[in-house]
Amino acid sequence: MSHSARSALTGPAAPVPTEAEPRLRRIQDVGAELGLTARAIRYYEELGLLAPAARSEGAYRLYDADDVERLRFIKGLRDDAGFSLTEIGQLLEDEAMRARNRDRFRTTEDPAERRAIVTDTLGRVERQIESLREKMARLAGMVEEAEGRRDHLRLHLSELDAGREPAPHVHTRSGSRPVAATLDETGQ
Amino acid sequence: MSHSARSALTGPAAPVPTEAEPRLRRIQDVGAELGLTARAIRYYEELGLLAPAARSEGAYRLYDADDVERLRFIKGLRDDAGFSLTEIGQLLEDEAMRARNRDRFRTTEDPAERRAIVTDTLGRVERQIESLREKMARLAGMVEEAEGRRDHLRLHLSELDAGREPAPHVHTRSGSRPVAATLDETGQ
DNA sequence: GTTGACCTTTACGTTAACGGCAAGGTTGTG
DNA sequence: CACAACCTTGCCGTTAACGTAAAGGTCAAC
Numbered sequence: 001m002s003h004s005a006r007s008a009l010t011g012p013a014a015p016v017p018t019e020a021e022p023r024l025r026r027i028q029d030v031g032a033e034l035g036l037t038a039r040a041i042r043y044y045e046e047l048g049l050l051a052p053a054a055r056s057e058g059a060y061r062l063y064d065a066d067d068v069e070r071l072r073f074i075k076g077l078r079d080d081a082g083f084s085l086t087e088i089g090q091l092l093e094d095e096a097m098r099a100r101n102r103d104r105f106r107t108t109e110d111p112a113e114r115r116a117i118v119t120d121t122l123g124r125v126e127r128q129i130e131s132l133r134e135k136m137a138r139l140a141g142m143v144e145e146a147e148g149r150r151d152h153l154r155l156h157l158s159e160l161d162a163g164r165e166p167a168p169h170v171h172t173r174s175g176s177r178p179v180a181a182t183l184d185e186t187g188q
Numbered sequence: 189m190s191h192s193a194r195s196a197l198t199g200p201a202a203p204v205p206t207e208a209e210p211r212l213r214r215i216q217d218v219g220a221e222l223g224l225t226a227r228a229i230r231y232y233e234e235l236g237l238l239a240p241a242a243r244s245e246g247a248y249r250l251y252d253a254d255d256v257e258r259l260r261f262i263k264g265l266r267d268d269a270g271f272s273l274t275e276i277g278q279l280l281e282d283e284a285m286r287a288r289n290r291d292r293f294r295t296t297e298d299p300a301e302r303r304a305i306v307t308d309t310l311g312r313v314e315r316q317i318e319s320l321r322e323k324m325a326r327l328a329g330m331v332e333e334a335e336g337r338r339d340h341l342r343l344h345l346s347e348l349d350a351g352r353e354p355a356p357h358v359h360t361r362s363g364s365r366p367v368a369a370t371l372d373e374t375g376q
Numbered sequence: 377g378t379t380g381a382c383c384t385t386t387a388c389g390t391t392a393a394c395g396g397c398a399a400g401g402t403t404g405t406g
Numbered sequence: 407c408a409c410a411a412c413c414t415t416g417c418c419g420t421t422a423a424c425g426t427a428a429a430g431g432t433c434a435a436c
Contacts, residue, residue, distance in 0.1 A: 248403085
């Protein structure tokens, strides 16, 4: 029992996983998992969204689980939240500061300073949340509007099915009232 | 009572609002209200997101309230939901079909056909909602994650304020469990 | 120790979503 | 009618976010 097996699946290039080591992965491997190209990842590093990755002896970029998490976070901000890379940079700058704060926290004993650090970090996180919530709220507004149209159509349809003529067709344009309060979650 | 007044405010260029007419506005006017440049609006028309606008005798683009609504919708999809103009094109194609369906609906008497049309329209709206909800759900996930961090920090802070040392610092990395279930909506 | 898949940097190309300018036409007002 | 402030259609420029190709180095496996 020395080599054999798993070479059939992994091809001619794979980092050696010894014992309980940090588990470092190469760029394309990580990219494939996250749905990012190697170029995109390098670009993010170039923009400073990631710290310069660790390197192998031959200068290959190597990523650990934390790096992958950060990349996943970036991809989330981009795809899910629709932030630009510049905006993401802001949000991550806050994150970087949080990391630095953790260090500062550990290297001081002064309770007042510690409190200040945590308070600062808390503020950053809260602003991050605020930023996300704002987007969500506006998105929610659009969903509600669409749901209003949906409910109107459903009503219309049930009237048709009842064999009667459609209602006066109120033409509920540019409405801002809270439609569909009781019907919430009726779909699917 | 013939002219006078309102020329002091409106400057040397404004469409004449007679009686109860449709109220048509020029491109920059509309753009200013929506936070869009004239160029952007023309570009949207060029991409087919808007139907070619009505024109004045001198070929000026003229927009009515519906056009403005549609533009507001587009801007919402872009800024709030973060969709690309191409994606917006898809969503609006569905909307265009809905409009055509309204016409088809009015020009037929066959109840079966009418039902089919409404059903089709309903399907489109539901897909639109689905699309928005998907984005919202992922965004909500990110918010929850951030709220988890926030709550952790708050706890930490209150411990500091109590004069004690911080808790073991659980290092809750890459967590996927539903943090902060009971603490929901504690902020603001 | 040679291969083949992967990596490196460098650099130019591409697409989306407009910005900006030129050259000229239109409109409401004085 | 003259004027300022808008508008029109080109058309080229720009920024973001990568794609892609070149020229070469690395790495695990055979």
